[in-house]
Amino acid sequence: MKTYDAYKESDILGVNKVPKDWKVVNFRYLIDVLTDFTANGSFGDLAKNVNYLEEGVSRLVRLTDLRADFKNKGIYLNEASHNYLKKSELFGGEILLANVGAYAGLAWIYEGIEGKASLGPNMFLLKFKDVLDKRFAYISLTSFYLHSQLLDKATSSAQPKLNKEDVKSCVFILPTLKEQTQIANYLDHKTAIIDALIEKKELLIQKLQAQRQAIINEAVTKGLNPNAKMKDSGIEWLGEIPKHWAAKRLKFIFKIQKRIAGELGYDILSVTQRGLKVKDISNYKGQFSMDYSKYQIVNEGDFVMNHMDLLTGYIDISKQTGVTSPDYRVFELIEEKCNPQYFLYISQLCYKEKIFYSHGQGVSQLGRWRLQAKEFNNMTFPFPSFEEQKEIADYISLNTKIMDKVLVETEKSIKKLKAYRQSIISEAVTGKIDVRDWQQKKIN
Known part of the structure; x- marks a missing residue:
């Protein structure tokens, strides 16, 4: 992949230089909306006006829901609670940023779910001005240079936490809007290929783990003799x-x-x-x-x-x-x-x-x-006999040894793919590579 013709020095940690025509700006000048759950009222007012339900007309979108891809048990709101939280209502397409705890600084694009939704606690909602492509903004937030700034600010105290000023004060590398879109297109394509490989390897791990556990479960509870007479335990x-x-x-x-x-x-x-x-x-x-x-x-x-x-x-x-x-x-x-x-x-x-x-x-x-x-x-x-306990333990060790080796190697492979994915993102959003002429190959 080719590089840009000319570069200028950068003071950003981990980024020695950026393309000469790119801007390096304070993030605050690119943000149009930066809000959160508490923007709707004081803690006392929130406690009085927001009721959490097992079922309702609106889902409260929490960090745990995003991590579980909404396949977990959610928390819901009634109509009155949803309307009270109108300043942080979600429609789909918003960028959400965790601001408290171990995941502080991690970003997601909220894709939307069926029905109404509202932002939960411990996250920021971000919207940007027209000079910033939303996809490029999200990709930059996941890149090392910007995420490391957020992480450094979040971990400056005992309890990891970001405030709004922390986010606004980050330094952002800004290409032209046309280049932002091109970089986002390039990375969407490249990361999709890597993500597909990772998914296949993760499915292999799931299958091997299930097979491994089935061997263990059967051996320790039923023994090794399939013809043994059984009794109700x-x-x-x-x-x-x-x-x-x-x-x-x-x-x-x-x-x-x-x-x-x-x-x-x-x-x-x-x-x-x-x-x-x-x-x-x-x-x-x-x-x-x-x-x-x-x-x-x-x-x-x-x-x-x-x-x-x-x-x-x-x-x-x-x-x-x-x-x-x-x-x-x-x-x-x-x-x-x-x-x-x-x-x-x-x-x-x-x-x-x-x-x-x-x-x-x-x-x-x-x-x-x-x-x-x-x-x-x-x-x-x-409680089998001592001899049978040893036979079962030895059998499990022998029959899971190869699986364990494959699991370790597959996990290493996934780690390398994730590192490669991150390196591609970092190179593209900081201008180490020039993707302006990149075109996705058409498959005939």
């Missing part, structure tokens, strides 16, 4: 199990521990969807108690679970000694003839199939759906 989620298996309550398999560290100097362990990881606290800015002497000890071989969040939490076996949050649950096997890997597989199944979730309680909308210790202890797991 008496447990709804478990159904039938091999006749020669036992079924035991967890209090006879595990013992919950609560060993307080009492001193500093340990590695801090965190439960993630990829297992138990050592937390890097060298440059940690998030919510974290630097006095982790009150954290609980985790010994090598202990099970650690996030029992506070049964939707996105997980469970793993520790490969080392460390400490973890007092909000996690640490427990160890007390039955002598137990294969740890077998019980890890079945415990992870209970997260993925929402078995733990069905035994939990709390406020799921706030991410606090927890499994009380009493409920945990009274849950029942299948």
Whole structure:
């Protein structure tokens, strides 16, 4: 791809130069409307005049709805509430910008949904003057040079947050309107190709994960002998199990521990969807108690679970000694003839199939759906012989090894494609490449 004939120096971080004829302007001069939910009234007035409903005439568009592509359970408004929020009514085509929390600085184009809609809290609504192509504005907001400005402003305090002045004070690289449209057309075409490749790889991951989980589910609950005689386990989620298996309550398999560290100097362990990881606290800015002497000890071989969040939490076996949050649950096997890997597989199944979730309680909308210790202890797991536990664990390991390798390689490939997508966007919107003569090839 060719470059422009002449460039000029730029003071924008990460952008050394821009095409000579392009403008570098303050974003405030390109914005026509910058508003949000709170523009409709004070917090007190909003509380009195806006009623959230499970069903209504208008949908409140939140960040969580955009991330779920509106396939989640929404919040709705009645006619009076919708009319009260008229300053942030949505019609489709608006650019929305998250302004609070971990996603502060991320932009979306609201494509519109069936029926009325209104902007929810924690987002800005942006409209632009005629000198700025809306598609080009959105693409620029997703590019490194502009998004990094927003991110830097949002994370300047403990709680990531953007105010309107933060957005207005960003520096924007502005080609001519004709070039903006051409760049948007070029990037629409190029990113569509990349997005299609990413989608195919993500579908492959979904299929492999489903196949992998099916292998695990069948093996840990039904065993490896398809001709084994079965019996009713008496447990709804478990159904039938091999006749020669036992079924035991967890209090006879595990013992919950609560060993307080009492001193500093340990590695801090965190439960993630990829297992138990050592937390890097060298440059940690998030919510974290630097006095982790009150954290609980985790010994090598202990099970650690996030029992506070049964939707996105997980469970793993520790490969080392460390400490973890007092909000996690640490427990160890007390039955002598137990294969740890077998019980890890079945415990992870209970997260993925929402078995733990069905035994939990709390406020799921706030991410606090927890499994009380009493409920945990009274849950029942299948209990094959020690020899069969090992056979099942070895079988699962052998039959998922290739899948795991393909999953890792596919995830790496997706990461590279996303990085390539971002590099194309950054090169085009900052003028590193000249796409003025680009034309989409016609397929005969």
